[in-house]
Amino acid sequence: MKKIVIASNSAGKLREFAELLKTFDFLAIPQSELGVSEAEEPFATFIENALAKARHASRVTGLAALADDSGICVRALGGAPGVYSARYAQQAGEPRSDTRNNEKLVAAMQSIEDRRAFYYAALVFVQHADDPHPIIADGAWHGEIVADARGDGGFGYDPHFYLPQYGCTSAELPAEVKIRESHRGIAMRELAKKLVQFRL
Numbered sequence: 001m002k003k004i005v006i007a008s009n010s011a012g013k014l015r016e017f018a019e020l021l022k023t024f025d026f027l028a029i030p031q032s033e034l035g036v037s038e039a040e041e042p043f044a045t046f047i048e049n050a051l052a053k054a055r056h057a058s059r060v061t062g063l064a065a066l067a068d069d070s071g072i073c074v075r076a077l078g079g080a081p082g083v084y085s086a087r088y089a090q091q092a093g094e095p096r097s098d099t100r101n102n103e104k105l106v107a108a109m110q111s112i113e114d115r116r117a118f119y120y121a122a123l124v125f126v127q128h129a130d131d132p133h134p135i136i137a138d139g140a141w142h143g144e145i146v147a148d149a150r151g152d153g154g155f156g157y158d159p160h161f162y163l164p165q166y167g168c169t170s171a172e173l174p175a176e177v178k179i180r181e182s183h184r185g186i187a188m189r190e191l192a193k194k195l196v197q198f199r200l
Helices: 011-023 046-061 082-087 098-108 175-181 183-197
Strands: 002-006 026-030 064-074 116-126 135-145 161-163
Touching: 002 046, 011 026, 011 064, 011 175, 011 183, 046 064, 046 082, 046 116, 046 135, 064 082, 064 183, 116 183, 135 183, 175 183
Parallel strands: 002 026, 002 064
Antiparallel strands: 064 116, 116 135, 135 161
């Protein structure tokens, strides 16, 4: 079984990765268990930030690494919060908080009629820190933003991310449905095909 490091400290993401990686012959170890600090995320795109995180975790541990960078993009806000999704409230000098991130987003959309948004995930797998051919996969999950929080599942913006096809928010979906249908689930299926293609 191949050891890989998961370059994330998000409890929610780690739960989803554990479920998604069940079918792979990987022993997936969270970076926190290997003493890996959080990488800098200085870039304007999800893919660049995911690559930076994967290379950092691989360099520190000497293992292959899988990293994700993901967030929510609201069309009427020019794609914001985007790569700053987890740090949206921090931009105003506040502590990192899902609650405050959601409050800030709802306030920003108070007078906006176009509620369309999508979750986006970029996954990057590197075999080593200087891997010249990182394997990249991505996925998008379309919905809209609602003002009132609904549901107590999931994390991040899930209570405000409404899915018309299900008639509920992401936070109201059963966990197994969210894991399968979400942006990260879509990206993982794409990544799985590429791992097979490159015989990993």
